[in-house]
Amino acid sequence: MYAVSQKYKAAMKQPVQQFRIRGTIDNNRGTVLSFTDKNVLNFRVANQCTASSTLKIGGVYVGELSAAFTGLPAWFRWNPYQEGTVITAYISRRLADDTWEEIPLTPYTMSTMEKTAFGWETVAYDNMSKLDKAYDGQAFSGSIYDMATLACSLCGIEFGMTRAAVQALPNGTYSYFVLYPENDIDTYRDIISYLAQLIGGFATIDRSGKLVFRCFSTAATDTVSSEHRLTGAKFSDFRTEYNRIICYDKVQEKQLYCKVPELVGTYMDLGTNPFLQYGLPAKKTELLQTILYALTSYSSDDATSDTAHALHYTPFTASMFADPAYDLGDVIAFTGGIAPDDTFGCIMSYTWTYHGEYEIAGYGSDPTIDWAKSAEDKALSGLSSTLDAQQMHYYNYTNAARIFMGTDSQKTVVSLRFISTKTTQVNFFAEIKLQSETTETDTDDQYICTDGILTAAYYLGSEEIGRVRPQWTLQDGVHTLHLFFHFSVSGTTTEEFSVRFYTQDCTITIDAEALNATMEGTFLAGEGTWDGIISAEDFLDTPIFTDPADMKMHIKQTTVSESRQNPVTTGITDKITLSVTATEMTFGSISESISNSLADTRFLIDAKNNKGTYDNSITISDGVYQLSDQSVSGCIQKTADLSDSSITGITSLECTYTGLVFVQYSYDGSTWTEQAAMADFLQTDLDALYSGMTTARTIALRIWLEGNATLKEFAINYTL
Structure with missing residues (x-):
């Protein structure tokens, strides 16, 4: 009023x-x-x-x-x-x-x-x-x-x-x-x-x-x-009260549902609110519960009913x-x-x-009628969920890197992690194109070629399943193999299905994306939660010859170390030290640089630990920069140092902001570019931006805020 x-x-x-x-x-x-x-x-x-x-x-x-x-x-x-x-x-x-x-x-x-x-x-x-x-x-x-x-x-x-x-x-x-x-x-x-x-x-x-x-x-x-x-004047003989709220979660493909202890009440249906899709399920439920508390007599889960509210x-x-x-x-x-x-x-x-x-x-609706209607809706929703669960679900696998197996070796070539919601039957299919090389002997009077043998075994977790191992006799050349395996899982469980190859008298090579596998079944949901274990295998594809022949060689130490920066990590180095006895021979360390996306790192401007300098007209509130007086503009300034010799270029520009935000940059700190809208600056040619730097390899940035603009974070990503 x-x-x-x-x-x-x-x-x-x-x-x-x-x-x-x-x-x-x-x-x-x-x-x-x-x-x-x-x-x-x-x-x-x-x-x-x-x-x-x-x-x-x-x-x-x-x-x-x-x-x-x-x-x-x-x-x-x-x-x-x-x-x-x-x-x-x-x-x-x-x-x-x-x-x-x-x-x-x-x-x-x-x-x-x-x-x-x-x-x-x-x-x-x-x-x-x-x-x-x-x-x-x-x-x-x-x-x-x-x-x-x-x-x-x-x-x-x-x-x-x-x-x-x-x-x-x-x-x-x-x-x-x-x-x-x-x-x-x-x-x-x-x-x-x-x-x-x-x-x-x-x-x-x-x-x-x-x-x-x-x-x-x-x-x-x-x-x-x-x-x-x-x-x-007309008045209904009922009062509209609320005790439930629902919202469809497109990410999880299910309804989010909250309620309070009121026995009878109607429900508030939010449909699919696009602002309630991201985040952990517990946080989305908390936000939904807060909306329900605004409509009911409860202010928290452990509060008592307050009818005045x-x-x-x-x-x-x-x-x-x-x-x-x-x-x-x-x-x-x-x-x-x-x-x-x-x-x-x-x-x-x-x-x-x-x-x-x-x-x-x-306006309003009769809670008693809505309660009965919602029970019917719930039954239909349950039927829909049942039908959805009974639909066929598929898990696909493709090898991202080349796979090599030496003679008389073994290796896991397929690994699929899945969740079953009840006892069900699962089918596995795979097509594999590989190159085989067998052992050959060539003398003056004869040529002997030994056929190679490749064997497959199926595992569920660490336990082998299946009574028969598929086996192939291979000669030199290209082969295409097909796998099929049917198995069952019991109850609600998280499992990892894998295929392991064993070679005998041959080596095989599977090129990247030459192995394609599919697992199908009903009552399967998601890929499960990662258990924190990283499995790594490595090999030396160049043989090391020693003389005399009876010299023994031992791998003394193999280490893989990872050093995480904020928010991404540095490179991984795999080092092998070889100790040789019996003769005075010294092997140096073998250092192999493994390409990994974790090598990306960044220059950062944010309102927490990387603030830079900023005008008096700018304040920091709730982790974001904003203007205290929206009638004036304000500037945040910081210099990015990319002089490290291992930096090879800029990979991307990122910024989290709202409103009118502009950017200027300078390679020498005195000559500045014209102001450009942040959206346009984020589309800048990264090669040109990096190559334009002087030998000092620095770039000074000015980020301008106008009106009600806010800035949470700006980053220049580069690769070591």
Whole structure:
């Protein structure tokens, strides 16, 4: 409810009420018309915050003004373009002491204008309509405040809440929301709708034309008795209460479900909210539980029920005196007449007509009926889950690197990790193209070629399964092998299926991507959790010859060490030291540099441990840089040192930011490039950026923030 005086509230209950209206019509082209009562033939405002059937959070409805004016200049031309023609109105009420108190209405932008014999008629909409701008794939991440501010700025409207006000809302302090890329978002109004779901409320345009979030309240803002309800009041015989909430998780392909101990209640279905897809399952459940607490009588899992905190709205419709002081979401306590005791109704839609009636309505659904319906829905959902589990699932495997096996050796060539949810049957198929070389003897009078033998064995974990080992007799050349194996697993378990090859009198080579395998079965789910074990095998494909022949050679030590940096790691070096006895021969160490993506490292600017220097206009809050005064710009500066001789180039540029962020760079610290938008800088030619550096191999960076921009992290990734 708009903040009015006690005299105003007292006048709202009087049997005789008097209003007057004034306002302006501004076409944003230098013409501003004023109007009063004498110019207004009709003036009607309508809006709502939820669907016209039941309470749903996430409402983002457009407010509408229908008006007819007379006595205004015929030469006036409305502006149909982006800035539009704005109608701003003020309503004054006469108080008991013959003074007048004025309240503003929401500004509306004209959509149509038609001339009539009496003047002209118009339909106008509030600034929520400006959010119907087509969504262009803009990345959204961070807190609700940051994302709402960004969406509003992209659509040319203002966000009317402070960061502190948003943080006071449910989930308002969480700063790691990320928009899931596979979503059904068409416009920026969809973005705001999903953000409104996160706080358990709705979004609307306030009386200054700014976007605000509102939660559904439990405290009554006014009491209306039967004598103040004019005609046609209706009240349901039930109250809508909530005890469950569901949201579909596309990542896990299942419903997230939370509840509180209330025995009977209806449920809130969020559909597929794209901001609740990323993160650990426990965190997503926690965020969902916070939304449910905003709707129920519970504030935590271990709290007791507090009925004063619960939403317990009675669906209703009523007509009252036309007072525009009420807002969407206001709770009215109805007394007397046909209203049941303790009847609380929430204004979820209204139609206010100047010098007419004020028609309001609240919606809801019967918890008893919804409970029965949800049980049926749950059965259908269970059937759907059962059918999904019975579908065939596939696990594929391809060797990423070349596989070599010497004669009389063994090696695991296929490894597949899987989870079974119940006892099931599994089939394994593989096709392998390999090169075989056998042992040959060539003398003066004969040529002897010994056939090689290749044997396969199947393992489940460390235990061999299967009674027969497939075996092939190989000659020199290329061979294509096919494997098939059928086995069963019992109950819910995590297993690793592998195939091991054994060679005899031959060597084999399997080129990269020449081994392709598939495992199929029902009641299989995921690949399981990595147990932290890394299996590594290595070989020397160049033989080492020694003389005399009886000299013995021993591998003294083999080490593989990994040193992790933040956030990626350095290279891995495999060293073998050979100790030779019997003769005075010394072998040096054999050092092999193993190519691994863990060798990538980075230069970093962030708001925690790698801050650099920044202007006084920039502050750090919640781990991000932001401007303390949005009317000025600010700069963060730091120099990247890439002078290490092992650095061979820049592999990528990364930045986590929102809003207007620009970049300058300099190779010598004195000559700077023109400011470039961060999105453009991230597409810079990396080879050119690296080769442009002087022999000092340094690059100085200036990152500029403007308006409500934020910066969490900037990185230059390079390879050692």
